[in-house]
Amino acid sequence: MGTFLVTGASYGMGHAVATRLLERENLVISLSRTNPMFDAGATHRWYPFNLGKAGVKNLHVARMQKDVVAFSGICINVAVQEREKSQWSRQQIEKHLNVNCLGHAQLFMQMYEHGLVGPRCSIVVLDSFLGDSGSDWAVAYAMSKAALKAFFKSVYKRYSEKLDLSVYFVQPGRVETPGNPVRELADGEPGFQKPEGVAEVITDLLENPKQEQKSIDLFKDT
């Protein structure tokens, strides 16, 4: 039994990961703006938290310290992708960078400074191939995913020996979630996966880290 942090467990993939971790009798702390869809049972704590708002300072971390000695795993899941608007503006780039990358970087550093990153900790980052390839329509999202990956690669370089860290970048392929609702796809386009299948892989990486940094492409690897 471990203690895990999942960002954005109110719905979508984070919800599937938190549900699976709770089924396996772990303690789960989740952060999001709205309440998760599951009952906050004895082994789950939810803190309202907006990753896009700077200056939240230590409030959430100080509260977490009441429930947690240190995390054995952290799932970096929250991301915004505004599809309905052009992302080719400074405002959109800032919004995506704030929520998807800077909020998580600030949260991780605060947790580290407060001793909440456990001595053997697995970090799973929900990654996107758009961060590697770039995108002509989701430029702000692609930039923020690339920056997030660079941040956690740097974390691995800086802390892996001291902390016995593992960092996994999981590219899940197209997954059926409120953020990416099922729609008709052109012939030959890869279809939607269920979040529960992805959650099973992520839970295994969180519970059984191998002291490594690794990128995993679930679309290619399954």
Ligand SMILES: NC(=O)c1ccc[n+]([C@@H]2O[C@H](COP(=O)([O-])OP(=O)(O)OC[C@H]3O[C@@H](n4cnc5c(N)ncnc54)[C@H](OP(=O)(O)O)[C@@H]3O)[C@@H](O)[C@H]2O)c1
């Ligand atoms: N779905 C896909 O096809 C796909 C493909 C590749 C990669 N991914 C990656 O997988 C991850 C999860 O995707 P998803 O489709 O499950 O997303 P989603 O359905 O949009 O869920 C996002 C979660 O993040 C929370 N959230 C959003 N903005 C937030 C904020 N400012 N502060 C705190 N929490 C916030 C939401 O809760 P609240 O609204 O309650 O805050 C929700 O729990 C993302 O990193 C995404 O880039 C997804």
